[in-house]
Amino acid sequence: MIEAQSLTRRYGDFLAVDRISFSVNEGEIVGILGPNGAGKTTTIRMITGFLPPTSGRVTVAGRDIVENSMVARRELGYLPENVALYTEMRVQEYLIYRARLFGIKGAEARQRMSEALERCLLTDVREQIIGTLSKGYRQRVGLAAAILHRPKVLVLDEPTIGLDPKQIVAIRDLIRGLAKESTLLLSTHILPEVELLCDRVMIIDRGQIVAEGTPDALQESWVGNPVVRIELETPSADAAARFAGIAGVVDVRPDAERPARLEIECESGRDVRAEIFRAAVEGSLTLLELKEAKASLEDVFVRLTTTEEARLGAAAEPAAIEPQGEEVPS
Amino acid sequence: MNGIWANLVRELRAYFFSPLAYIVLTLLMLINGFVFTLIVSFLNDPRAGGAAAPMQLFFGQTLFFWLVLLFVAPVLTMRLLSEERRSGTIEVLMTAPVTEGQIVVGKFLAALLFYIVLWLPTLAYAGLIAYYSELDWGPVASGYLGVLGIGALFLSVGTFASTLSRSQLVAAIATFTLLIPLFVFGLLESLFNNEALKQAFGYLNLWQHMDELAKGIVDTRRLVYYLSATVFFLFLAARSLETRKWR
Numbered sequence: 001m002i003e004a005q006s007l008t009r010r011y012g013d014f015l016a017v018d019r020i021s022f023s024v025n026e027g028e029i030v031g032i033l034g035p036n037g038a039g040k041t042t043t044i045r046m047i048t049g050f051l052p053p054t055s056g057r058v059t060v061a062g063r064d065i066v067e068n069s070m071v072a073r074r075e076l077g078y079l080p081e082n083v084a085l086y087t088e089m090r091v092q093e094y095l096i097y098r099a100r101l102f103g104i105k106g107a108e109a110r111q112r113m114s115e116a117l118e119r120c121l122l123t124d125v126r127e128q129i130i131g132t133l134s135k136g137y138r139q140r141v142g143l144a145a146a147i148l149h150r151p152k153v154l155v156l157d158e159p160t161i162g163l164d165p166k167q168i169v170a171i172r173d174l175i176r177g178l179a180k181e182s183t184l185l186l187s188t189h190i191l192p193e194v195e196l197l198c199d200r201v202m203i204i205d206r207g208q209i210v211a212e213g214t215p216d217a218l219q220e221s222w223v224g225n226p227v228v229r230i231e232l233e234t235p236s237a238d239a240a241a242r243f244a245g246i247a248g249v250v251d252v253r254p255d256a257e258r259p260a261r262l263e264i265e266c267e268s269g270r271d272v273r274a275e276i277f278r279a280a281v282e283g284s285l286t287l288l289e290l291k292e293a294k295a296s297l298e299d300v301f302v303r304l305t306t307t308e309e310a311r312l313g314a315a316a317e318p319a320a321i322e323p324q325g326e327e328v329p330s
Numbered sequence: 331m332n333g334i335w336a337n338l339v340r341e342l343r344a345y346f347f348s349p350l351a352y353i354v355l356t357l358l359m360l361i362n363g364f365v366f367t368l369i370v371s372f373l374n375d376p377r378a379g380g381a382a383a384p385m386q387l388f389f390g391q392t393l394f395f396w397l398v399l400l401f402v403a404p405v406l407t408m409r410l411l412s413e414e415r416r417s418g419t420i421e422v423l424m425t426a427p428v429t430e431g432q433i434v435v436g437k438f439l440a441a442l443l444f445y446i447v448l449w450l451p452t453l454a455y456a457g458l459i460a461y462y463s464e465l466d467w468g469p470v471a472s473g474y475l476g477v478l479g480i481g482a483l484f485l486s487v488g489t490f491a492s493t494l495s496r497s498q499l500v501a502a503i504a505t506f507t508l509l510i511p512l513f514v515f516g517l518l519e520s521l522f523n524n525e526a527l528k529q530a531f532g533y534l535n536l537w538q539h540m541d542e543l544a545k546g547i548v549d550t551r552r553l554v555y556y557l558s559a560t561v562f563f564l565f566l567a568a569r570s571l572e573t574r575k576w577r
Contacts, residue, residue, distance in 0.1 A: 048425045052575050073427040084418030086340070088347050100336035101426040145422065 001026050001153050001183040002047060007056035009042050016042045018207040019056065024153075024200075029179050031198035032187040033301060039207040040187040041081055044157045047185065048078045061152045074102065077146035077182065081157040083138055087131030091122060091141055094130060095148060102149040116144040120174060136167035140174070147178060154178060156186040160193060172197060191301055203301060225250055227293040228264045228273055233286035235259040242283050246275045263293075333428030337436030338443075341410070345444045354405055358398060358448050365394045366455045383466065384459055388452075389473035390540025396513065399484060404505035406445060407488025408498040410437045411571065416496040420574075430571040434564055438489045445481050449474070469546035476543035479556035480536055484509055486563035493570040512536075 002024040009017040017039040024030045034040045045051040047058050049065040049072065058065045063072035086094060092113055099109035117123045120140040125133060130141060139159065146154060159175060160168045175197060178184065188194060194201050195215045203211040203218075211218055232239060239262065240252045248270040255261035266272045273290060280287045345351045369387045389395065411434075414420040423433065459465045491504035516535030522528045532538065539552045 045421075050421055050425050070427045070429070073425060076425065078422060078425045080418065080421045082418045082421075084421065086344070086419060087417075088344055089340070093343075097336055097340050098426070100332055100339070101423075101428055103332040103427075142422075 001028075001061055002185060003059045004043075004047065005057050007043065007046055007058065008054045009039075009046060009051065010054045016207055017046070017053075020204070020207070020209055021056075022202055022209065022212065024183055024185055026152075026183050027179075028200060029175075029184040029186070029198045031194040031201045032185065032204055033189065033191070033194050033201055034187075034204035035189060038204045040189075040204055041157055042207075043204065044155055044185070044187055048076060048155055049073060050078075074149065075152045077149070077151035077154045079139075079142045079146045079154075079156045079159060081161065083142040085130045085138060085141060085145075088129065090127055090129055091133075091144075092117070092126045094141065095145060098145045098148050104149060112148050112150075116148050119147065119177070120144040121170070136163050136170070139163060139167070139171060143171075143174065143178075147182070151182055154182040154184050156184070158188055159186055160188070160190065225265045225268050226270075228266065228276060229289070229291050229293050230262050230264065230276060230280075230287060231258075231289040232260045232262070232280075233288055236283070236285055239283065239285055242279055242285075243276060246272055246279055248272045248275070260288075331432075333426075333432030334436040334439070337428070337433055338440045341437050341440030342443055344409075345406075345440065348409075350405065351444065354402060355448055358402065359451050361394055361398055362388075362452050362455075365392055366452075383469065385456055385465070385470045385473060386544040388455065389476060389544035390537065391544065395540070396537070399480065400506065400509055400513065402445070402448065403481070403484035403488045403509060404491075404502040406441045407438075407485055407492050407505060408502035409492070410441065410489055411492045411567070412495050412498050412501045415574075416498075429568075431564075431568040434489060434493075434567045434571060438486060438564055438567075441485045441489065442482055445485060446478070449477055449481075466546070469544060472546050472548050473540075473544040475548065475553075476540045479553055480540065482560045483512075483556045483563075486560040486567070487512065490563045490567040490570065493567050 002022075004020060004022050006019040006021050007017055008015070008019050020039075020043060022030075032040050032043065042051065046053045047060070047065065049058075049060075049069050052066050060072045061075040063075065065072045065076075086097075089097070095113040095116060096109055099105070099112055104112055114123075117126055120143050122137070122140055122144055125137060130138065133141065143156075143159070146156075156175065160171050163171060172193070175184065175186070179197075186197070198215065201211075201213065201215055201218060202209050230243075235254075240254055243249060243262065243264055244252045248267050249264055249272060250267060251265040253263040253265070255263070264272070264276060271292075273292065277287065277290060366384075366388060369384050369392075373384055373387075411420075414423060424430075456465060456467075456470050460467075487508050488501075488505040491508060492498075492501040494504055495501050512534075513536055516531055516533075516537060516539075519528055519531040519535050519538070522531060533551070533555065539549075542549060543552070
């Protein structure tokens with residue numbers, strides 16, 4: 001449904017998006033994840049045709065967004081990050097205006113409007129002036145306007161930003177419902193959102209896709225080796241050496257601040273917890289805690305986008321990281 | 331067409347919901363009423379000679395007419411596109427299936443319609459004169475034609491200026507800055523002895539134009555000037571809106 005080929009966008013000398021390629025299939029919910037300033041909004045603006053790419057191309061439902069813009073725009077519903085609305089208008093006036101922009105008139109427009117109002121739970125506030133609505137309601141008005149023309153593709157830029165937890169849950173439910181009819185692309189910097197909503201995730205950092213895959217696959221492939229965390233009653237100097245001697249253990253790292261805590265990295269696919277326990281007993285070390293640590297998507301995200309190590313790694317092997325649509329290097 | 335119509339209706343509605351529109355309307359009625367009263371009392375003086383018709387003086391012979399026009403155009407147009415850019419509504423607007431040209435034309439037409447509404451009360455003056463004395467409706471009609479033509483030109487300049495900035499104030503000042511030379515250039519006509527230059531400036535002399543039109547002289551060259559300049563500035567506005575993409 002969405003096909004992006006080596007999209008690049010420069011603002012003057014600043015390279016905001018660097019040769020991003022990806023595709024979104026029909027019926028999928030794809031999340032773009034990335035820290036602030038990673039190029040999420042720029043990417044989304046290029047997909048919606050608001051910004052033309054410096055190079056590369058985008059097709060929406062098979063139509064080029066630059067070359068065949070007017071046709072492609074009809075297939076597209078868009079909720080921008082700031083959800084700007086005309087504050088002096090009433091909710092239903094605004095929706096009728098939006099319908100008119102898409103060439104939907106008269107009874108048809110009114111019917112689409114009440115449909116959208118109902119779906120977005122806005123029927124109670126239809127007479128209200130948009131300027132008097134809360135942020136959560138405005139977000140829903142923006143969504144209602146985006147789905148009014150029944151687009152095949154729905155693009156949402158940070159749809160839950162600035163909402164309270166209750167509103168976030170409501171918007172997520174709504175998004176899940178919309179996904180039944182449209183293909184969805186949404187950007188966010190909130191991790192649980194991606195895990196909850198998306199079939200597939202792209203992690204963007206510094207204008208490049210650094211990882212792509214299902215949330216589960218990302219977790220697995222980026223976890224690296226399984227890690228067991230233990231806590232001893234008292235710190236012991238030879239504990240590290242003792243545990244490192246266990247077959248299958250790759251590395252033992254004591255916690256810098258609390259030396260009684262150790263992180264034991266083992267070969268993937270091996271469960272060494274029993275051996276660790278026995279080794280602790282042999283060495284007369286008292287275990288307070290023994291736990292298999294599971295990396296969350298958050299760990300993946302942090303590793304990919306924040307640590308200096310990941311950045312150096314990314315720079316060192318760009319070829320391994322750049323290709324799209326492939327499994328992430330592990 | 332959808333894009334033009336939808337934006338026209340929305341923008342026109344926005345005018346009637348904004349207090350500024352009513353301030354402008356009130357001010358315009360006060361000034362025009364004052365000017366009209368002055369003209370009538372002046373012509374009632376036997377020493378005036380009764381050479382001129384009141385509506386003819388009303389259109390273009392007084393400085394007030396121009397002050398009003400130079401003030402109204404920036405105020406009516408400053409919001410049009412700068413506000414879309416400031417608030418960010420331009421993003422959903424420009425991702426709907428409408429072209430820059432349709433947006434500009436829709437908004438300009440809304441401004442023009444509201445401008446026409448602003449002038450409607452002055453029809454009462456013509457009515458008053460027709461009631462108490464004789465009125466030649468021909469020159470009145472051509473006077474209004476001038477009001478419309480020059481108004482359209484000024485509003486198109488304002489529409490263009492409002493694409494230049496996110497700030498309404500900057501847009502208004504830019505409009506004023508563009509309109510002043512447009513208005514003053516023509517007045518330089520009398521400074522030149524060179525026939526070609528005199529003619530060139532004469533072509534642009536809006537004051538002279540209004541004087542002619544108020545007398546009932548409809549010169550198509552004038553109308554071509556207003557129309558082509560209006561189209562030119564609207565074209566610039568659409569182009570300027572497109573450059574947003576390349577910044």
